[in-house]
Amino acid sequence: MNEMTKLTIKDFETDQEVRWCPGCGDYAILKAVQRTMPELGVRPENTVFISGIGCSSRFPYYMETYGFHTIHGRAPAIATGVKLANPELDVWIITGDGDALSIGGNHTMHLLRRNLDCQILLFNNEIYGLTKGQYSPTSRVGTRSPSTPFGSVDRPASPCSFAIGSGARFVARGIDTHKNLPQVLKAAHAHKGASFVEIFQNCIVYNDDVFAGFTDKANAPANQIWLTQGEPMLFAGGGKGLTLDREALRLRVVDVVDGDWQAAGVIVHDQTNKGLAQMLVEMTIEHGFPVALGVIYDHPRPTFERAVVAQNAEAAKGKVADLQKLVSKGQTWQVEKEPHVV
Amino acid sequence: MQLTGGQFTLSTALAGNDLATFPDFPAEIRAPQGTLFGVSAFQINFGSTEVETAGDAPDVLIAMNPAALKTNVGQLKEGGLIIADEGEFGARNLAKANYEVNPLEDDSLARWQVMKLNISQLTLEAVKPFGLGNKEALRCKNMWTLGLALWMFGRDRKPIVDWLNSKFAKAPTLAEANIAALNAGHAYGETAELSGPMQQHFIAPAPVAPGLYRTVTGAESISLGLVAGAQLAGLPMFFGGYPITPASAILHHLSRLKEYDVTTFQAEDEIAAIASAIGASYAGSLGVTSSSGPGIALKTEAIGLAIMTELPLVIVNSQRGGPSTGLPTKTEQSDLYQAVYGRNGDAPMPVIAARSPADAFDCAIEAVRLSTQFMTPVMLLTDGYIANAAEPWKVPDMSGYAPFPVAFQEEAPDGKLLPYSRDEKLKRPWIKPGTPGMMHRIGGIEKQIDTGHINYEAGNHQAMTDIRQNKVLGIADHIPDQDVTLGEAGGRLAIVGWGSTFGPIHQAVRRMRARGHDVHHIHIRHIWPLPKNLGDLLKGYEKILVPEMNTGQLKTVLRDQYLVDARPLNKVSGQPFRIAEIEAAIESALG
Numbered sequence: 001m002n003e004m005t006k007l008t009i010k011d012f013e014t015d016q017e018v019r020w021c022p023g024c025g026d027y028a029i030l031k032a033v034q035r036t037m038p039e040l041g042v043r044p045e046n047t048v049f050i051s052g053i054g055c056s057s058r059f060p061y062y063m064e065t066y067g068f069h070t071i072h073g074r075a076p077a078i079a080t081g082v083k084l085a086n087p088e089l090d091v092w093i094i095t096g097d098g099d100a101l102s103i104g105g106n107h108t109m110h111l112l113r114r115n116l117d118c119q120i121l122l123f124n125n126e127i128y129g130l131t132k133g134q135y136s137p138t139s140r141v142g143t144r145s146p147s148t149p150f151g152s153v154d155r156p157a158s159p160c161s162f163a164i165g166s167g168a169r170f171v172a173r174g175i176d177t178h179k180n181l182p183q184v185l186k187a188a189h190a191h192k193g194a195s196f197v198e199i200f201q202n203c204i205v206y207n208d209d210v211f212a213g214f215t216d217k218a219n220a221p222a223n224q225i226w227l228t229q230g231e232p233m234l235f236a237g238g239g240k241g242l243t244l245d246r247e248a249l250r251l252r253v254v255d256v257v258d259g260d261w262q263a264a265g266v267i268v269h270d271q272t273n274k275g276l277a278q279m280l281v282e283m284t285i286e287h288g289f290p291v292a293l294g295v296i297y298d299h300p301r302p303t304f305e306r307a308v309v310a311q312n313a314e315a316a317k318g319k320v321a322d323l324q325k326l327v328s329k330g331q332t333w334q335v336e337k338e339p340h341v342v
Numbered sequence: 343m344q345l346t347g348g349q350f351t352l353s354t355a356l357a358g359n360d361l362a363t364f365p366d367f368p369a370e371i372r373a374p375q376g377t378l379f380g381v382s383a384f385q386i387n388f389g390s391t392e393v394e395t396a397g398d399a400p401d402v403l404i405a406m407n408p409a410a411l412k413t414n415v416g417q418l419k420e421g422g423l424i425i426a427d428e429g430e431f432g433a434r435n436l437a438k439a440n441y442e443v444n445p446l447e448d449d450s451l452a453r454w455q456v457m458k459l460n461i462s463q464l465t466l467e468a469v470k471p472f473g474l475g476n477k478e479a480l481r482c483k484n485m486w487t488l489g490l491a492l493w494m495f496g497r498d499r500k501p502i503v504d505w506l507n508s509k510f511a512k513a514p515t516l517a518e519a520n521i522a523a524l525n526a527g528h529a530y531g532e533t534a535e536l537s538g539p540m541q542q543h544f545i546a547p548a549p550v551a552p553g554l555y556r557t558v559t560g561a562e563s564i565s566l567g568l569v570a571g572a573q574l575a576g577l578p579m580f581f582g583g584y585p586i587t588p589a590s591a592i593l594h595h596l597s598r599l600k601e602y603d604v605t606t607f608q609a610e611d612e613i614a615a616i617a618s619a620i621g622a623s624y625a626g627s628l629g630v631t632s633s634s635g636p637g638i639a640l641k642t643e644a645i646g647l648a649i650m651t652e653l654p655l656v657i658v659n660s661q662r663g664g665p666s667t668g669l670p671t672k673t674e675q676s677d678l679y680q681a682v683y684g685r686n687g688d689a690p691m692p693v694i695a696a697r698s699p700a701d702a703f704d705c706a707i708e709a710v711r712l713s714t715q716f717m718t719p720v721m722l723l724t725d726g727y728i729a730n731a732a733e734p735w736k737v738p739d740m741s742g743y744a745p746f747p748v749a750f751q752e753e754a755p756d757g758k759l760l761p762y763s764r765d766e767k768l769k770r771p772w773i774k775p776g777t778p779g780m781m782h783r784i785g786g787i788e789k790q791i792d793t794g795h796i797n798y799e800a801g802n803h804q805a806m807t808d809i810r811q812n813k814v815l816g817i818a819d820h821i822p823d824q825d826v827t828l829g830e831a832g833g834r835l836a837i838v839g840w841g842s843t844f845g846p847i848h849q850a851v852r853r854m855r856a857r858g859h860d861v862h863h864i865h866i867r868h869i870w871p872l873p874k875n876l877g878d879l880l881k882g883y884e885k886i887l888v889p890e891m892n893t894g895q896l897k898t899v900l901r902d903q904y905l906v907d908a909r910p911l912n913k914v915s916g917q918p919f920r921i922a923e924i925e926a927a928i929e930s931a932l933g
Contacts, residue, residue, distance in 0.1 A: 014783075016795065016796075044781055045775070045776060045777060045778045045779070045780070046775070046776055048625075048775045050621075060783050060785070061783050061785075061795075061796065063783075064781055065781055066775035066776075066781050066782070066783075067781075067782075067783035067784070067785075068621075068624060068651075068783070068784055068785060069783065069785025069786065069787065070617070070647060070785065070786065071617075071643055071644060071646075071647050074613060074614070074617040074644065076614075077609065077610075077613065077614035077617035077618050077621070078617045078618065078620055078624070079621060080607070080609075080614070080617075080618045080621060081580060081582060081607070081618030081619055081621025081622035081623075081624075081625070081629065082621040082622065082624060082625045083621075084580060084605055084607060084618070084622060085578070085580050085605070085622035085623075085624075085625035085626060085627040086625045086626065086775070086776060088776065089625065089775055089776060106611060106614075107610065107613075107614055107617075109610075110610040308605065308607075311600075312605060313600075315600040315601070316600040316601035319600075319601035320601065321573070321601050321603070323569070323570055323602075323740045324739075324740045324741075326566060326569065326599070326602070327566055327703075327737050327738060327740065328556070328737045330556045330557070330558075331352055331501060331556065331557070332554050332555060332556040332737065333355065333358070333554075333555050333556075334552075334553075334554055335358065335547075335550055335551070335552045335553055335554075335555060336552055
């Protein structure tokens with residue numbers, strides 16, 4: 001254990017030159033992850049970063065751990081094999097909005113419903129960066145891009161809504177450059193099971209400032225709500241909060257006067273409440289809500305790889321692996337005499 | 343019908359006959375009974391001498407309804423015996439089979455001997471004491487007919503009785519009813535005064551090497567071979583699969599073998615099946631995946647990843663009729679190009695083909711050996727025929743198989759961690775995550791020689807492409823030379839085959855040689871790389887004929903590799919070759 005405390009951010013940096021565009025949000029996320037790792041008490045050799053394809057998927061090359069830069073959309077499937085083969089490994093999946101929700105949407109869904117113990121960091125920049133700026137499955141309607149010169153017409157997917165719908169038991173959000181990102185990562189790591197983290201990541205080249213409406217310093221207080229288990233849902237410096245409109249069964253923003261949130265009917269965050277989580281992730285600034293950030297849903301249940309290991313052990317109990325016996329199984333017969341010449 | 347066929351197969355094997363079977367069933371689950379497309383047939387060929395095919399023309403056809411008669415009678419040998427359940431030849435069933443007149447009552451079957459029995463009625467009477475409903479009672483008629491067949495060939499009923507008792511352990515009435523039907527059919531043969539064709543035949547046991555035997559299907563033997571291979575390599579096995587006909591049986595078999603350190607995973611799709619297997623190999627297990635043509639197509643990109651990252655992986659392709667969905671339940675050999683060439687980029691991969699259900703066991707072990715000894719994906723080709731067909735199998739002595747244990751790299755030689763360094767076979771080291779001090783990154787982007795870092799330089803890509811190519815081609819130094827299966831090295835005509843055409847080619851060549859023809863049989867297991875001596879061997883024959891259940895894929899590879907005038911003999915009807923078809927081709931080639 002002593003050895004673990006010795007690790008620093010340097011122990012998680014590789015000698016490879018980081019190659020993202022200057023000013024890309026990925027740099028900040030990389031630093032946040034590298035800074036968080038020593039605090040998790042994990043060993044680099046037991047840690048595996050697995051990515052698909054896209055700007056974000058270069059991430060493993062910069063982590064001094066084991067790493068597998070796989071193919072487009074398939075990181076969750078590769079990770080499933082890694083974890084089933086060795087459940088002791090600490091698996092992180094690095095993916096993007098196109099990788100996880102378009103070409104790899106199926107694998108993301110199944111990994112979440114199975115509840116494989118791993119962390120999924122989805123860098124959402126609402127654009128295809130590596131292929132030079134086409135719109136993505138999270139791009140807003142009207143996004144002009146090389147493939148949608150007149151604006152996109154299809155509605156975007158909401159990553160956290162998708163995750164909850166797929167059966168995820170941990171859903172959180174962070175922002176690339178926000179100081180709270182390490183604590184979101186720590187919570188994701190502490191959760192046993194599939195931890196889904198959407199990180200709003202600014203693409204400085206193809207989609208700059210797409211999240212500025214809530215990430216800019218000026219907009220942050222009014223348009224960000226950081227959730228804490230057991231704490232009232234307050235934002236705007238405590239001047240506003242969220243209440244539940246019990247008639248309409250939806251959330252509503254209320255003013256809080258003199259810090260008396262109870263009088264304003266502000267509700268307390270319960271991270272085990274799935275219905276509440278669903279409402280929180282669907283809040284948008286366009287509809288007058290702040291964007292929900294932090295740990296939105298955290299309600300563990302048994303993990304897939306443990307169930308597989310347990311069933312394998314149970315099925316093998318009391319049985320001995322004997323190849324000779326195995327090939328001799330079934331209905332057999334003995335041919336005694338020497339073959340006669342025909 | 344397939345179950346009934348399986349039980350007759352077993353009783354034939356227990357009687358010591360050699361045998362080969364050909365289950366032929368529709369793609370539909372419970373296809374409507376009585377329709378022409380819904381006929382489920384099971385063909386068996388058995389005898390006192392070596393049997394290698396399910397037979398060209400059966401001697402006996404048991405037709406349980408008019409549709410079964412119509413779809414199969416054309417194959418029956420002239421003068422052969424038809425046993426028909428006349429209870430099923432009513433107006434409705436005749437109409438479903440497009441018969442205007444009852445064929446049992448006109449002279450359309452005059453070329454054969456016809457035995458009409460009201461099997462339905464006889465069965466109903468036999469099972470009357472058990473109080474079953476009409477539908478359930480009629481389901482026993484397969485057993486009644488099996489009883490009759492057992493009598494015809496002097497077979498023991500006991501193994502079938504045991505099987506029925508265990509199959510219906512939870513419904514003893516059904517077990518008893520089926521046994522009663524079986525006994526009634528047998529007794530019918532014994533006591534009814536049947537005249538003419540219906541008589542008992544005793545087939546003496548076939549001369550085979552002494553030892554313990556069992557019947558085995560290709561799906562079983564491949565599963566067993568994979569388990570044996572993993573154990574010989576000293577590795578846990580991870581099998582990622584997705585249901586697809588006719589490959590699913592391998593997933594089913596392996597999922598029951600947990601005590602052999604086997605983890606099976608039914609993935610969400612074909613891509614996830616192979617991707618999870620690659621992940622497992624990366625983590626230090628033997629990754630295995632299995633599918634059929636359309637599924638292999640989906641896995642193609644991931645195969646490229648396994649080639650690029652040089653991880654062990656066994657991919658079993660149970661070929662079926664294509665393209666697209668094609669003929670899911672029919673057999674074909676048309677994925678050879680897909681196996682050898684079917685990837686983006688220069689992506690070499692070893693390919694092995696099994697010739698029979700029994701041979702598939704050794705082929706699976708060989709696939710594991712090459713995969714782990716050379717750090718490469720390997721494709722094992724089998725087909726729908728091999729997967730489903732049963733044959734007697736002399737149980738192998740496992741102590742005769744040399745282990746090929748895997749050594750993971752746990753320390754960097756000379757303190758330098760080089761995940762893409764090479765040994766004398768050009769194999770890179772296998773380093774498992776979890777190994778301290780050996781952290782490194784791999785991926786699908788081109789690798790720098792030795793370090794494995796991302797590298798886009800022209801010279802490096804040329805060198806890495808050459809290394810991947812030479813590593814796979816170098817496998818030819820570690821596989822057996824090509825032998826002549828039957829005949830001599832050199833002569834007038836070589837029949838060159840691969841995969842499940844083995845039986846009909848072998849029998850045809852044997853017969854033609856017995857008639858004095860200068861013809862020889864070569865059967866290739868290692869499709870890629872090809873055995874080193876194959877080119878010289880082929881050049882020793884005046885003519886080369888390549889029978890394949892495709893439009894000439896191995897033929898093209900042989901021409902390309904050796905500039906020999908290999909000629910095709912092709913069949914893509916979803917049915918295996920008949921011996922007579924190959925005999926005719928030999929005759930015509932020899933002029």
